[in-house]
Amino acid sequence: PATSAAVAALYADFLDGWLVDDSDAADVVNLLNDFFRVVVDTVNRHGGFVNKFQGDAALAIFGAPLELDNFAGRALAAARELRIELESALGDTDFGIGVSAGRAIAGHIGSEQRLEYTVIGDPVNEAARLTDLAKDEPTRVLGSARAVFLGDDDEAQHWEIGEGVELRGRGIETLLARPLIEPVAEAVSDDERADDLDQDDLGEPAEAGA
Numbered sequence: 001p002a003t004s005a006a007v008a009a010l011y012a013d014f015l016d017g018w019l020v021d022d023s024d025a026a027d028v029v030n031l032l033n034d035f036f037r038v039v040v041d042t043v044n045r046h047g048g049f050v051n052k053f054q055g056d057a058a059l060a061i062f063g064a065p066l067e068l069d070n071f072a073g074r075a076l077a078a079a080r081e082l083r084i085e086l087e088s089a090l091g092d093t094d095f096g097i098g099v100s101a102g103r104a105i106a107g108h109i110g111s112e113q114r115l116e117y118t119v120i121g122d123p124v125n126e127a128a129r130l131t132d133l134a135k136d137e138p139t140r141v142l143g144s145a146r147a148v149f150l151g152d153d154d155e156a157q158h159w160e161i162g163e164g165v166e167l168r169g170r171g172i173e174t175l176l177a178r179p180l181i182e183p184v185a186e187a188v189s190d191d192e193r194a195d196d197l198d199q200d201d202l203g204e205p206a207e208a209g210a
Contacts, residue, residue, distance in 0.1 A: 002107025007063035007119060008075035008099060008147055009127040010048065012039055012082065014056040015094040015135050031093060032056060038085045046078035047071075051119055059127075061119050064106040072101040073151030076143055080158060080179050083141050087184055094184070096140050098130030101147035126174060129167035133176075138183035145175035 014035070019028060039058045040050050048062040060078070063071035079099045086095055104121030126144055134142040148159045158180050164173040 002105055002109075003064075004103055005064040005067075005106045005119075006071065006102070006150075007061055007104050007106065007123055008048075008072045008101040008150070009104070009119070009123040010043065010060040010062070010075045010079055010082075011098045011124075011127040011131045012058050012060075012086070013096055013128075013131050013135075015096065019056070031090065034089050035086065035095075038089045039082065042082045042085055043078055046074045046081070048075060048078060051117065057131075059119075059124065061106075064104070064119055065117065070152050070155075071150075072147045073155035075099050075101065076147055076151055076155050076159065076179075079141050079143065080181055083139060083179070083181065083184070087140075094135070094140070096131045096134035096137075097142075098127040098132075098134050099141075099143040099147050100124075100126035100130060101144065101150045102126075122170075126167060126170065129170065130174070130176075133165070133167075137178065139179055139181050140184050141179050141181070143177040143179070145177045148177045 036053060036058060039060065043050055043060040047068050048060045050058055051061045052059045062068055062075040068074065076099055079097050083097055100123040102123040104119050104123050106119045107117070108115045109118050110116050130142040130144065134140055143159060145161045148156050148161065159177045160180060162176040162178055164175045166172070167174050
């Protein structure tokens with residue numbers, strides 16, 4: 001039977017445009033397998049389970065089908081570790097990670113021929129929307145402040161509460177939380193290139209007139 005449960009949702013997804021028309025099929029499959037392997041291993045270490053593979057994305061749940069102590073803190077810790085593990089495993093292929101927490105509906109849905117355990121509700125939707133925003137973040141990770149507040153104090157120390165935004169399709173404001181981790185290498189390179197351009201814009205100092 002379906003139940004209402006307090007859960008945390010972690011969503012991880014590749015950046016748009018990573019798959020091009022002339023991509024080698026074997027290379028694509030190998031990359032996806034590396035991605036899903038890292039996600040499953042990391043989520044399992046923190047007590048969650050991967051509920052769905054959705055194309056080039058994965059949804060992990062903490063707190064269902066079994067209750068889990070500190071479900072939100074575990075999901076946030078998994079997100080921080082996952083960023084580091086994925087960056088190491090995927091190289092230049094970029095991604096985003098989002099985490100939310102709250103109450104959701106969990107249970108088996110489908111038909112007599114095929115049932116699937118599914119978790120639906122605001123935390124899942126919010127995590128997916130945060131993942132879209134996270135792709136533009138230097139760390140590639142965003143959480144909701146609600147998830148941080150529902151987690152333990154130890155994990156909260158690793159997050160900084162930021163501004164509020166209205167995520168697509170929600171109609172209410174989400175207060176963002178950012179992890180206190182190093183930016184991805186690509187983000188650092190982009191910043192360095194921007195600094196170089198700024199220096200170039202300054203030009204050479206003009207010589208004093210005679």
